[in-house]
Amino acid sequence: xxxxxxxxxxxxxxxxxxxxxxxxxxxxxxxxxxxxxxxxxxxxxxxxxxxxxxxxxxxxxxxxxxxxxxxxxxxxxxxxxxxxxxxxxxxxxxxxxxxxxxxxxxxxxxxxxx
Amino acid sequence: xxxxxxxxxxxxxxxxxxxxxxxxxxxxxxxxxxxxxxxxxxxxxxxxxxxxxxxxxxxxxxxxxxxxxxxxxxxxxxxxxxxxxxxxxxxxxxxxxxxxxxxxxxxxxxxxxx
Numbered sequence: 001x002x003x004x005x006x007x008x009x010x011x012x013x014x015x016x017x018x019x020x021x022x023x024x025x026x027x028x029x030x031x032x033x034x035x036x037x038x039x040x041x042x043x044x045x046x047x048x049x050x051x052x053x054x055x056x057x058x059x060x061x062x063x064x065x066x067x068x069x070x071x072x073x074x075x076x077x078x079x080x081x082x083x084x085x086x087x088x089x090x091x092x093x094x095x096x097x098x099x100x101x102x103x104x105x106x107x108x109x110x111x112x113x114x
Numbered sequence: 115x116x117x118x119x120x121x122x123x124x125x126x127x128x129x130x131x132x133x134x135x136x137x138x139x140x141x142x143x144x145x146x147x148x149x150x151x152x153x154x155x156x157x158x159x160x161x162x163x164x165x166x167x168x169x170x171x172x173x174x175x176x177x178x179x180x181x182x183x184x185x186x187x188x189x190x191x192x193x194x195x196x197x198x199x200x201x202x203x204x205x206x207x208x209x210x211x212x213x214x215x216x217x218x219x220x221x222x223x224x225x226x227x228x
Binding site: 036041042046049089093104 | 148216218219
């Protein structure tokens with residue numbers, strides 16, 4: 001089955017700096033890669049996703065890049081703010097088949113200091 | 115759009131009792147819903163996939179007789195933890211898909227078994 005590795009497990013940055021979280025996946029058939037943000041005790045919230053026919057996607061301060069050949073994808077947050085502090089999860093699935101299960105990485109705790 | 119609710123948000127029960135958790139898609143129909151379990155500071159672990167009108171598909175290692183899933187309608191799935199024990203204490207989260215691939219999560223239910 002699919003295996004998703006996520007690094008780093010914790011990331012501390014100063015407000016205004018950029019943050020990068022990286023994930024690798026094992027199944028070359030995976031074609032859908034969402035990123036979720038989870039605050040303590042709250043639900044995971046979808047912040048951005050990318051499909052395998054696209055190499056990069058951007059939404060304001062958040063961007064995701066995908067390298068299918070290397071089987072890795074990354075989340076980039078620019079101009080970080082204290083409210084960006086949370087746990088971020090990457091995931092992978094083989095979409096387009098009715099429904100598809102997500103395999104999650106272990107998460108990255110991002111701490112943004114004012 | 116794509117709002118998922120979950121009830122109750124928290125529950126405390128005695129060992130040996132059963133607990134039912136409801137997951138509802140409020141503004142879309144979901145033929146498929148997913149149930150996850152999350153321990154503190156860990157990632158989301160898929161327990162089962164709930165399909166409207168058919169039996170749930172359980173992940174390896176998840177006891178289907180202990181975690182009963184019913185997908186009664188296109189907007190409601192329930193998870194019943196039967197004969198709960200302290201080791202079942204966890205954060206249970208459901209998700210639903212308004213379209214292929216993208217999963218939106220409920221707010222979660224924190225179960226504490228005494």
